[in-house]
Amino acid sequence: xxxxxxxxxxxxxxxxxxxxxxxxxxxxxxxxxxxxxxxxxxxxxxxxxxxxxxxxxxxxxxxxxxxxxxxxxxxxxxxxxxxxxxxxxxxxxxxxxxxxxxxxxxxxxxxxxxxxxxxxxxxxxxxxxxxxxxxxxxxxxxxxxxxxxxxxxxxxxxxxxxxxxxxxxxxxxxxxxxxxxxxxxxxxxxxxxxxx
Amino acid sequence: xxxxxxxxxxxxxxxxxxxxxxxxxxxxxxxxxxxxxxxxxxxxxxxxxxxxxxxxxxxxxxxxxxxxxxxxxxxxxxxxxxxxxxxxxxxxxxxxxxxxxxxxxxxxxxxxxxxxxxxxxxxxxxxxxxxxxxxxxxxxxxxxxxxxxxxxxxxxxxxxxxxxxxxxxxxxxxxxxxxxxxxxxxxxxxxxxxxx
Numbered sequence: 001x002x003x004x005x006x007x008x009x010x011x012x013x014x015x016x017x018x019x020x021x022x023x024x025x026x027x028x029x030x031x032x033x034x035x036x037x038x039x040x041x042x043x044x045x046x047x048x049x050x051x052x053x054x055x056x057x058x059x060x061x062x063x064x065x066x067x068x069x070x071x072x073x074x075x076x077x078x079x080x081x082x083x084x085x086x087x088x089x090x091x092x093x094x095x096x097x098x099x100x101x102x103x104x105x106x107x108x109x110x111x112x113x114x115x116x117x118x119x120x121x122x123x124x125x126x127x128x129x130x131x132x133x134x135x136x137x138x139x140x141x142x143x144x145x146x147x148x149x150x151x152x153x154x155x156x157x158x159x160x161x162x163x164x165x166x167x168x169x170x171x172x173x174x175x176x177x178x179x180x181x182x183x184x185x186x187x188x189x190x191x192x193x194x195x196x
Numbered sequence: 197x198x199x200x201x202x203x204x205x206x207x208x209x210x211x212x213x214x215x216x217x218x219x220x221x222x223x224x225x226x227x228x229x230x231x232x233x234x235x236x237x238x239x240x241x242x243x244x245x246x247x248x249x250x251x252x253x254x255x256x257x258x259x260x261x262x263x264x265x266x267x268x269x270x271x272x273x274x275x276x277x278x279x280x281x282x283x284x285x286x287x288x289x290x291x292x293x294x295x296x297x298x299x300x301x302x303x304x305x306x307x308x309x310x311x312x313x314x315x316x317x318x319x320x321x322x323x324x325x326x327x328x329x330x331x332x333x334x335x336x337x338x339x340x341x342x343x344x345x346x347x348x349x350x351x352x353x354x355x356x357x358x359x360x361x362x363x364x365x366x367x368x369x370x371x372x373x374x375x376x377x378x379x380x381x382x383x384x385x386x387x388x389x390x391x392x
Contacts (some may be wrong), residue, residue, distance in 0.1 A: 026310070028306070028308075057324070065322025072198035090342060101310075104307055104310060105307070106363065107303055107306065107307045108307030108308070110363075111222065111223075111300055111301070111303045111304030111307060111364075111368060112222070112224075112304070113319075114368055115222060115225070120369060123369055124369050124371060127365040128371070130264070131365075131371075131373070150383065151376075151379055151380075153376045154376045154379035154383060155351060156376075157373045157376035157377045157380050158358055158377060158383075158384060159380075160361070160365065161357070161358040161360075161365070161380070162357040162361055162376060163357070163361065164360075164361030164364050164365065165357035165360030165361025165364075166360075166361070167306075167357070167361075167367050168303065168306035168307075168323070168361075169306070169320075169323040169327075169356065169357070169360065170357075172307060172309045173309050173316060173319055173320050173323060175320060175323060175324070175327075177327070177353045180347075180349045180350045180352075180353035180354075181353045181357060183347055183349075183350035184292065184350040184351060184353050184354025184355075184357070185354060187346065187350060187354075188350070188387075191384075191387045
């Protein structure tokens with residue numbers, strides 16, 4: 001990455017462009033020309049801030065991790081059950097829903113992580129931000145007696161895995177499992193509730 | 197695919213070679229030369245049976261779907277709780293475990309499904325075989341009063357999603373979530389049990 005930090009506004013604009021292009025084309029077919037087209041400026045304009053396509057994607061993932069962490073943290077507040085349901089609505093997407101194409105692209109990026117050092121760290125940041133936010137919500141729910149005495153990290157990890165994994169057979173393959181998946185995560189959330 | 201059906205023995209040998217090469221190199225970096233190296237024969241030997249790399253992968257997925265379906269169906273028999281635990285042991289893998297690299301490659305293939313017609317159908321076959329087998333186990337458990345009156349398809353879909361999704365942040369990113377994930381799916385299985 002260039003020595004100068006990227007100005008906040010440009011960073012956000014480029015992250016948006018990367019996200020839009022990734023959602024449409026996926027990772028392997030993504031080019032800086034496609035990112036530039038979404039950015040509305042030349043490729044040279046992108047390379048002024050970032051040295052490679054990989055660094056643009058990494059910056060996008062960091063930006064998204066920050067935003068997602070904030071969004072989910074904002075849910076926590078005073079009603080952990082509602083917060084966890086809202087988080088699941090955000091994380092379990094259906095084909096065609098906003099963000100669904102991006103989930104498929106992130107699944108593709110994850111599959112490249114074993115071979116790609118530039119992507120691994122920001123992907124860990126993204127998954128960790130989600131995991132922490134979910135664990136915080138569950139923790140708050142246990143503390144407030146809304147949830148049973150479940151393990152917040154185990155519950156969050158299992159729920160994040162289910163949300164991530166729904167992307168493959170539900171979004172990418174468009175298998176007819178939307179209602180089953182929703183019934184599945186809703187029943188799981190119900191099972192977390194304290195008796196009474 | 198060639199008009200002649202591929203002999204069973206060659207089909208299995210080529211499927212094994214594709215699986216080994218996929219687990220090591222992933223999909224994007226997979227070449228027919230790498231498959232041929234695992235097959236122990238020339239690339240011409242592969243092209244005698246299949247017209248393209250995509251068709252070799254499709255044949256591998258079909259072979260694996262059949263095998264996985266059989267393996268999981270064999271578990272069902274007389275102890276649904278043990279069968280479901282055994283299925284989860286097979287589906288939730290840790291980095292370095294046998295099959296873990298293949299799970300990452302299948303995640304990569306899933307991410308290409310929206311753009312790749314040759315891969316979509318055998319991937320649906322693979323995911324459906326797993327889903328059906330899990331649903332059958334849960335169904336048997338509900339029938340025998342071992343599990344609560346849960347919805348077998350919803351339970352199976354949620355569990356398959358969690359297993360598939362564990363591949364990204366656990367196997368590909370190697371995040372330190374192995375114990376949390378295990379605790380998560382074990383607690384979920386416990387929550388399915390009929391009060392006793």
